[in-house]
Amino acid sequence: MNITYIPLNESDMKPVPQALGFGNNFTNRMFMQHYAPEKGWYDATIGPYRPFTLDPATAVFHYAQEIFEGMKAYRRPDGRVNLFRPWENMKRFNNSATRMAMPTVDEEEHLEAIVQIIALEQEWVPDAPATLYIRPTMIASDPTLGVHASKTYIHYVIIGPVGSYFREGFNPVPVYISDTYRRAVRGGTGAAKTGGNYAASLFVGVEAKAKGYSQVLWLDAIEGRFVEEVGAMNIYFVYEGQKLVTPPLTGSILPGVTRNSVLTLGKDLGYEVREEQVDVNEMLADIQSGKITEVFGCGTAAVIAPVGKFGFKDEEYVINDYQVGPVARQLYQTLTDIQYGRVEDKFGWTQVVEGG
Numbered sequence: 001m002n003i004t005y006i007p008l009n010e011s012d013m014k015p016v017p018q019a020l021g022f023g024n025n026f027t028n029r030m031f032m033q034h035y036a037p038e039k040g041w042y043d044a045t046i047g048p049y050r051p052f053t054l055d056p057a058t059a060v061f062h063y064a065q066e067i068f069e070g071m072k073a074y075r076r077p078d079g080r081v082n083l084f085r086p087w088e089n090m091k092r093f094n095n096s097a098t099r100m101a102m103p104t105v106d107e108e109e110h111l112e113a114i115v116q117i118i119a120l121e122q123e124w125v126p127d128a129p130a131t132l133y134i135r136p137t138m139i140a141s142d143p144t145l146g147v148h149a150s151k152t153y154i155h156y157v158i159i160g161p162v163g164s165y166f167r168e169g170f171n172p173v174p175v176y177i178s179d180t181y182r183r184a185v186r187g188g189t190g191a192a193k194t195g196g197n198y199a200a201s202l203f204v205g206v207e208a209k210a211k212g213y214s215q216v217l218w219l220d221a222i223e224g225r226f227v228e229e230v231g232a233m234n235i236y237f238v239y240e241g242q243k244l245v246t247p248p249l250t251g252s253i254l255p256g257v258t259r260n261s262v263l264t265l266g267k268d269l270g271y272e273v274r275e276e277q278v279d280v281n282e283m284l285a286d287i288q289s290g291k292i293t294e295v296f297g298c299g300t301a302a303v304i305a306p307v308g309k310f311g312f313k314d315e316e317y318v319i320n321d322y323q324v325g326p327v328a329r330q331l332y333q334t335l336t337d338i339q340y341g342r343v344e345d346k347f348g349w350t351q352v353v354e355g356g
């Protein structure tokens, strides 16, 4: 990929912020390239972070043909910068693109663009426990209301420092189980990282907040019986402190990089790890009997998010006395130690950003 570097003006330069929220601060530069059928991807640039000017008829605004990724860069103790399994995000970006009838991007070139922008913006990578969040995105850019796949696209990458994802920090969160609404259906787009899945989830999120919960547990859309995901995270159940169970990837669940890492790490730490369907009623009964000792969500943003309780049909089910359990704590510690380069990476999961 031939990237053109556009110089920044004085007015493009913002100082690095000190107080960090999630997703409110972006660096001074962004990566962008365009696609047209006759040219393929063209005009790749790294230049000033700028708003877009798009025709109000632009396809993405109407039919949500768009995809994105979420990954992070971590400041190592030696001052260099780590990426965590970035190849998996590049692969998933292309899987999402294919599902949404969008063009794919060369995975090596995409990663190279990300590495280049981080290397240029390295002073924006905060020290642990904060991180630099990376948001690759592709949008349909044809200025037309016809309902069909766009011919033209814009692919861009924005990055910005982030603090903790949850207000609660590494503490248990209360989770609401909707009896009515579903996130994704088998055969639909749940396994793709596309905006529509998130738009569809917002209504229940509002309902959950109003009832005092911070996340939603999603059940399968066909029977409303099997557990799928929690908020924008995959989910794990811990049975009797030694068996980890996560639902299998049946098409409506996003194949999380963290979920996959916990499968490997869990086995390595000596747990029995299974991909099995979890019936919501059995699961709640297992919480009440104490057979389920911990529940946690996992994803790039929060890493590991312990669930303190579920609310379902006006009943509450408290897990592990609303305390962070030992398995969640151990996985959080081990994963973040690898991500930040504080321990040896025996799985080969990290990549140091050269020049970063």
Ligand SMILES: Cc1ncc(COP(=O)(O)O)c(C=O)c1O
Binding pocket: 070, 229, 231, 232, 233, 234, 254, 255, 256, 257, 258, 259, 298, 299, 300, 301
């Ligand atoms: C719906 C959904 N499930 C699960 C995940 C976790 O995926 P990952 O571990 O790759 O961040 C995400 C993204 O963070 C998500 O948006």
